[in-house]
Amino acid sequence: MVHIEFVRGFQNLQLNIVGFLAILGEGSILTNAQVSTLSQWMFVPRLLPAPQALLTPSRPSKLASSRGHVTGVHSGNDRDYINHIGNIVINAESMQEFSVRCVEIIRASETAVKAKVVAPLTGAALLGCTLSIVLIGLSIYYQDGMALIATALLSLLSTLIGLGNKWTLQLPKRVATNPLVPPGDVVIRYPKGSFLIVKCAEDVARELFFAPENINYLVPHAAVYRIISLVSTIMLMFGVIALGNATNNLQIAFAGSYIFLNSAYWIVAALPTKLHWDTSCFKVKMQRLEGSEKNKHFADHNSTFTRALWKVIAITKSIDWINRSGAAPETDAWNRWLRDAKAAAEREGSYEDPVDGTVVWKIPQWHPQERLRELLAEFAGPEKGSGSTDDG
Incomplete structure (x- = not known):
């Protein structure tokens, strides 16, 4: 044994x-x-x-950055990464493919971001x-x-x-005050094709997304x-x-x-x-699109990138930021589609939900996917390549 x-x-x-x-x-x-x-x-x-x-x-x-493309809708600022503190404040790491969200960020106090x-x-x-x-x-x-x-x-x-x-x-602060400073609204495009629109003042956008985060040892x-x-x-x-x-x-x-x-x-x-992290100095107010899910994120889910991009245009009422961020191909068909999308977006605005006070964005009746197919067919030809497929 x-x-x-x-x-x-x-x-x-x-x-x-x-x-x-x-x-x-x-x-x-x-x-x-x-x-x-x-x-x-x-x-x-x-x-x-x-x-x-x-x-x-x-x-x-510097602090570690996150993947994503940050573009100022009106300011002209553009970054191919997301600042660490900005990413912590918006808390959007789990966004699904082709989803769209909208938030408003305001400065609630002059205290600093710190560890809890x-x-x-x-x-x-x-x-x-x-x-x-x-x-x-x-x-x-x-x-x-x-x-x-x-x-x-x-x-x-x-x-x-x-x-x-x-x-x-x-976090850097603006020293000079200028009443003519444009709104600081920002669009963040993530690698999966999802979008987060941030409604904020230019000072907040600069602090969270565009200015360097200074580390003082x-x-x-x-x-x-x-x-x-x-x-x-x-x-x-x-x-x-x-x-x-x-x-x-x-x-x-x-x-x-x-x-x-x-x-x-x-x-x-x-x-x-x-x-x-203690980010209580910034207050995040959720906004939503009509038809989006009614939970803590208010995410709007889409089947294609084109539909997601259209809804972002419907909220921002602008297409100037798109070429800066590289969110769409620079072709005749796409440029025409962007102009049509902007014109359609201006037909609707937003309203405040009487139940909870949440800002709700109305999405106009327009067919982005069908319109893109029409334009791709119109501009198709050996001398006019579209540079993209109809799924965006």
């Missing part, structure tokens, strides 16, 4: 590589790295999974701090000096990393930051060495702590990014 023997007890466990658990989980840390270093909780001494993810040779000079004081990341930070306190208590109880050193180094490491990476956000000098990173790296290495020389009881406690902590950070990373 074959005799299979497993570990008989905790004292026989081989935990020489438990220190590797302290440097696992870079993905979950990097997902919310910028908002976490914006928060004051970054200074709290605590266990932090994969702290080396924040020990980079240089710090980001109470958020999922706060819970993860408090969990790491609690585990540090528990491990310090266990180290003293079991008289394990190496575990105590490891806990101190790995916990204070987060504070030092926070010092080097802490920053504040500064607490430690502005790159040389000082590199020294902090060097000291932090040394602390991490000595902390892992000390952890590897702790007793089995404390190594088991560290292993459990990092497994628990990594799980918590992975859960936090899977949550919507908006949950971590």
